[in-house]
Amino acid sequence: MFLRMMKYEFILLLVFKTVIAVTVKNVKINNFELEFSVTYENWCKSDKDRFQFIIGISIEQCVTECGARGHCSSLNYRNQINGCELFLTSETEQRVPGECVYVKKDNIKVTKSPCQEVCAYGQVCESTNSKKGMCNIKECIKTKAPINGTVLGNLRGVGDKIRYMCNPGYEPKNDGQEPVAICLDNGQWSHVTECVKTNYTWVASWSPWSTCSLSCGSGRKSRTRECSLRIKGNGASNCDKGDVDVDNSTCNNQSCPTPTHGKNCSSKTDCIETEAVCIQGICFCDKLFAYNNESNNCTKVCDTLTGNYSKINNTAILGFNSGNDTVRNSLEECEKACNYDQSCLSFEIWLEEGQPPNEVKFGCTIGLATYDMINSAAPTLLNNNITGCDLYSKTCS
Structure with a gap:
């Protein structure tokens, strides 16, 4: 009869979508007698402040579980999975639409309890065979996120675990580990973590010295080390993580020989x-x-020279364009001749009247240096005022 009445009342809730449900009376489970009314139908409270999640029980059992705990302030009952969620708070703004029945502790009235007094915070009133109740520790409730940290996990039953996680730039005080706390059977967490600022100092070893900037005449060299060594305990930071310390020094201080x-x-x-x-x-x-x-x-x-040539107009290299002149039929023949000779880095060409009259041929002279080599070391050897003579010089790849 009771189950039919419950089903009928919940159908009414679904049809009319009322906010407050009809009060259910005379629920008797495990020597408890209580009354309750549904606070919200088809609304689920967010899992914030949830401390217990029980699967496979009825809504009457779920309400009884909340009524047996002095620290339970509200519950979600998930119809699809017969799941019971118990919460420390009852903030109604933390709700979202869903397949839940939401009940606040204010809407649960325990008319009879097997325990003679209200159980202490963290204890649960459990019935015995003699119908007398006992307040037993079942949950560890009092836990707060550390300053500059968070708590992961929201189950608080004996044997359940939570993890303390520190914010970036902070670390757990116990040697940098991310500690896992266990709810003990005395209702206390195995430990509480404090998040402290992560302090760093310079690593002891320096990097190798860099190559000296000069081979003589007081060059410069440097070496570096990073700020990446964590300080254990309460020591203050000597540097910020990721900083680089640079040590500079002079090198090759001897006088340079005359170039x-x-x-x-x-x-x-x-x-x-x-x-x-x-x-x-x-x-x-x-x-x-x-x-x-x-x-x-x-x-x-550069690493290699190409087979291509840059052309410098009206330019010859004095001392390179006399003797061993070779007359060829085309510019291409001159390029082939220079490419064939591994010591050839440049060549000059000039127009030469051949036989019979008015026949023009190319004269080629092999050069052992490029234009840039001559221009850097001995620019006076360049003749830039010669007419009819062009210099072809190999270039870097």
């Missing part, structure tokens, strides 16, 4: 610069290098 770039030489050993060569009595930086005035040395500027 030989562009000077006279009789062999390569007379040229002191790195990757220097002696070409026709003058020190040059080799074909893949260029002279650096700051370091007084030859610096690599």
Whole structure:
């Protein structure tokens, strides 16, 4: 009869969508007698402040579970899964539409309890075989999120676990772990975590020194270390995480020898610069290098030379365009001849009247240096006022 009455009353709620349901009287479960009314139909309270979730019980049992706890303030009963959710608070604004029956503690009246007194916070009134009730500890309720942290997990039964999580820039006080607290059978959590500011200091070791900026004449070098070592305990930070400490120092303080770039030489050993060569009595930086005035040395500027040539109009290299002249039929023949000779870095061409009269042929002269090499080391060797002679120079890839 009681179940038929309950079903009938809930059908009325669904049809008329009333806010307050008809009061149900004389519910008797486990030596409890109570009355309750539904506060909201088809509304579910959010899971904030939920401390217990029981599956597979009736709504009468769910109401009894809340009535047996002095700390229960409201409940959700989920019809589809026969689920009972108990809450510490009853804020009605924390509701969303759903398949729930929501009951506030104010709408539950316990008319008879097996316990002679109201159970303390965290205790549950449980009936015994003698119909006398006992207040037993079943939940750990008193837990708060630490300052600068949060609590993950909202089940508070004995044996349940919660996890304390600290905000970015903070860490649990117990050696940086993310602690899991367990609800003990005495109603207390195994521990409470305090979130403290994460403090850092510099790592002990420095990086290797960088390459000296100069080979002589007081260059500069540097090394670094990071702020990434956590300080355990209550020590104050020496730096902010991610900062980089830079240590600078001078190096190669010896006087630089007199540069030989562009000077006279009789062999390569007379040229002191790195990757220097002696070409026709003058020190040059080799074909893949260029002279650096700051370091007084030859610096690599490219990896290889292409088979292409840049054309410098009306220019010849004095001392390179005399002797061993070769007359060829076309510019292409001159390029092939230079490409075939691995020592050839440039060539010059000029127009030469052939035989019979009015026949024009190309004259080619092999060069052992590029235009840039000559212009850097010995620009006086460039003749930029010659007519009818063009210089073709290999370029970097």
